[in-house]
Amino acid sequence: MKALILTGGKSSRMGQDKASLKIGGVTQLDRILSIVRPLTDVIFLSVAHDHTGDAHLPTLPDLEPGPGPLGGLQAAFDHDPDSLWLVIACDLPLIQQADLQILVDHHEISKDATCFLNPLDNHPEPLCALYSPSAAVKLTAVLEKNQRCARRFLASLDRNDLAPSDSRALLNLNRPEHLVELEHLHQNGATEKEVTVEYFAKLSQEAATDSEVLRTSAATLAGLWEELRLKHHFSLDLPHVKPAVDNEFSDWTDLLSSGQTIAFMPPFAGG
Amino acid sequence: MFSIQKTPLDLAALRSDIQDPTCGALVVFEGLVRNHHEGRDVTQLHYAHHPVLAQKEGERILAETMAKFAITKSVAIHRVGTLAIGECAVVTLTTSPHREAAFEANRFLIDSIKARVPIWKQETYSTGEVEWTSPCPNCGPVPH
Numbered sequence: 001m002k003a004l005i006l007t008g009g010k011s012s013r014m015g016q017d018k019a020s021l022k023i024g025g026v027t028q029l030d031r032i033l034s035i036v037r038p039l040t041d042v043i044f045l046s047v048a049h050d051h052t053g054d055a056h057l058p059t060l061p062d063l064e065p066g067p068g069p070l071g072g073l074q075a076a077f078d079h080d081p082d083s084l085w086l087v088i089a090c091d092l093p094l095i096q097q098a099d100l101q102i103l104v105d106h107h108e109i110s111k112d113a114t115c116f117l118n119p120l121d122n123h124p125e126p127l128c129a130l131y132s133p134s135a136a137v138k139l140t141a142v143l144e145k146n147q148r149c150a151r152r153f154l155a156s157l158d159r160n161d162l163a164p165s166d167s168r169a170l171l172n173l174n175r176p177e178h179l180v181e182l183e184h185l186h187q188n189g190a191t192e193k194e195v196t197v198e199y200f201a202k203l204s205q206e207a208a209t210d211s212e213v214l215r216t217s218a219a220t221l222a223g224l225w226e227e228l229r230l231k232h233h234f235s236l237d238l239p240h241v242k243p244a245v246d247n248e249f250s251d252w253t254d255l256l257s258s259g260q261t262i263a264f265m266p267p268f269a270g271g
Numbered sequence: 272m273f274s275i276q277k278t279p280l281d282l283a284a285l286r287s288d289i290q291d292p293t294c295g296a297l298v299v300f301e302g303l304v305r306n307h308h309e310g311r312d313v314t315q316l317h318y319a320h321h322p323v324l325a326q327k328e329g330e331r332i333l334a335e336t337m338a339k340f341a342i343t344k345s346v347a348i349h350r351v352g353t354l355a356i357g358e359c360a361v362v363t364l365t366t367s368p369h370r371e372a373a374f375e376a377n378r379f380l381i382d383s384i385k386a387r388v389p390i391w392k393q394e395t396y397s398t399g400e401v402e403w404t405s406p407c408p409n410c411g412p413v414p415h
Contacts, residue, residue, distance in 0.1 A: 198321075200319065200321055200389065200391060201319055201391035201393070201403045202391070202403040205403065242389070244321070244389075247323040247324055247327070248324070248327075249324070249328075263321060263324070265321060265389050266391065266403070267405055268385070268386065268387065268388060268389055268390060268391065269385075269390065269391050269392050269403075269404050269405065270318070270320075270349055270360075270361065270384060270385050270388050270390030270391070270392070271302045271349075271360065271361050271381065271384060271385040271390075
């Protein structure tokens with residue numbers, strides 16, 4: 001088995017390269033390396049087509065400019081079409097070595113891919129998965145049709161779907177507010193809380209409820225919102241939603257505690 | 272005074288309540304239910320709100336308005352529930368000895384209510400479709 005680490009590029013929502021973001025003083029790239037190394041010695045960094053500069057690891061440049069995340073897998077199979085490839089993105093700060101071990105232990109050679117169903121939205125996660133050589137042929141066909149959606153590609157494969165070690169293991173690092181969430185989790189560990197969540201207007205329509213009582217191990221309002229955004233497939237994201245705690249407007253980075261009533265509100269439209 | 276009510280607004284009563292012998296100016300803004308939105312025919316509106324936060328934020332805005340402008344009195348009332356075309360959804364009244372302060376304060380008051388008070392509207396269209404609307408981009412910059 002060989003491993004391919006997707007470093008992404010500069011993230012527009014995050015405002016910087018996610019691989020170099022530090023949580024607890026450790027960059028995302030170094031953390032992913034530390035959990036991949038025990039599984040394989042052959043690790044490549046997926047980099048852009050025109051990548052220059054010195055990486056401290058072997059690199060696999062995209063075969064063409066701007067191919068999206070599937071370009072990394074394409075370059076990997078181009079490099080070695082007969083290998084099993086573990087593909088993992090750098091923006092999964094809660095993924096553990098135990099999760100990667102689950103993928104390796106449960107891989108079936110007859111399947112195109114072994115992956116996790118993200119417990120938050122029940123979709124197969126393409127950027128933390130094991131791909132068999134049989135996936136390479138299908139990948140070529142998909143890319144020839146100019147289909148570049150990694151999630152759709154994985155959904156089309158013959159898969160072994162697994163559950164990760166924790167419901168939040170596949171949480172993405174997408175926004176500056178998520179960094180605050182992850183720093184809190186890193187420093188204080190995850191603790192479970194029970195909160196009441198209220199939805200208003202468009203959000204209550206999309207969630208098909210006005211309120212729910214739920215248990216969460218999110219540290220901040222932003223962490224809770226990300227869980228619920230995936231769960232209910234909300235059409236709005238954090239910049240367009242206002243949170244309130246116990247009937248007072250709050251900040252996304254405010255800490256959650258048990259017993260709170262959290263309101264999520266879409267843009268106001270009175271008058 | 273800021274309040275939210277389900278029943279129709281009594282504008283004559285509000286006007287007589289706010290009148291003050293020291294004030295030469297009374298500015299009244301009424302927000303009415305319009306029969307069209309972004310090219311679609313609207314047949315009715317439904318307003319929803321966060322009961323506690325809407326009241327709190329409305330009171331905060333009125334206090335800011337009183338502190339910011341040389342006005343004597345101010346009142347704002349927003350309706351919730353289902354409203355027909357032409358009905359008054361929100362009213363803001365300001366009085367001052369001279370007209371300039373009452374005009375400026377009224378503008379600040381209605382703009383702030385629209386931007387900051389957790390109230391939402393759901394439009395019913397002539398096609399039978401029902402949608403929660405987004406804030407109007409033409410309403411311009413809003414004060415904070």
